[in-house]
Amino acid sequence: MKSGTTMSDRAKAFLSQLGNPSQCPDPRSFGFDGSNPYYNLLYSVAKELQPDFVVELGTCTGGSTSHLAAGTNCKVISIDIEIRPDARERLLAFDNIELIQGDTQDPALVAEIVKHGLIDLLFIDTDHTAEQVTAELALFGPLVRSGGLILFDDIRINPGMSAWWDSLEENKLELPDMHWTGFGVVFR
Numbered sequence: 001m002k003s004g005t006t007m008s009d010r011a012k013a014f015l016s017q018l019g020n021p022s023q024c025p026d027p028r029s030f031g032f033d034g035s036n037p038y039y040n041l042l043y044s045v046a047k048e049l050q051p052d053f054v055v056e057l058g059t060c061t062g063g064s065t066s067h068l069a070a071g072t073n074c075k076v077i078s079i080d081i082e083i084r085p086d087a088r089e090r091l092l093a094f095d096n097i098e099l100i101q102g103d104t105q106d107p108a109l110v111a112e113i114v115k116h117g118l119i120d121l122l123f124i125d126t127d128h129t130a131e132q133v134t135a136e137l138a139l140f141g142p143l144v145r146s147g148g149l150i151l152f153d154d155i156r157i158n159p160g161m162s163a164w165w166d167s168l169e170e171n172k173l174e175l176p177d178m179h180w181t182g183f184g185v186v187f188r
């Protein structure tokens with residue numbers, strides 16, 4: 001990670017002047033189609049902040065994972081309850097990605113993650129219920145270093161998520177232009 005001020009201080013400055021993030025130029029990245037500008041945000045944030053360790057909850061097709069990994073050479077761990085074979089295949093283009101199949105509510109995953117140290121950048125994007133995101137934040141939030149960042153997709157996808165985000169007592173920023181279903185950032 002770059003030295004000096006904390007990563008979240010630099011993230012605040014970067015996000016305040018970001019506007020519309022430019023498209024990821026890495027030909028290994030995939031899945032961007034204009035409906036998901038947050039893919040380019042993931043790339044831009046990883047590239048600008050140069051974290052030492054990134055964790056994603058919710059791999060799915062691997063598109064978001066590819067954008068995170070395109071921005072940085074550091075290890076990117078992505079967890080999904082079912083890793084899709086096509087995602088695994090396409091993400092082989094990156095040598096900094098590790099895929100873990102598991103339930104994000106399983107405390108055993110924490111032991112796997114802490115082997116790599118504290119998380120600089122955590123991206124939470126699984127089943128979008130307040131209950132699950134609360135459990136994920138309780139489990140993985142303490143693994144994020146002071147000065148680190150947590151990104152959330154779909155914070156306005158349903159009334160439960162919206163109420164959860166509104167009541168979340170964190171140093172937070174909403175980036176409504178990054179996804180029509182809402183996108184949020186927490187600065188630790």
Ligand SMILES: C[S@@+](CC[C@H](N)C(=O)[O-])C[C@H]1O[C@@H](n2cnc3c(N)ncnc32)[C@H](O)[C@@H]1O
Nearest residue numbers: 058059060063064080081102103104125126127
């Ligand atoms: C919205 S998709 C992720 C999208 C991906 N991050 C992207 O932006 O392209 C949600 C993923 O979360 C996974 N998921 C849902 N519940 C989960 C759980 N309890 N543990 C792990 N993964 C889960 C689903 O299998 C699905 O692939």
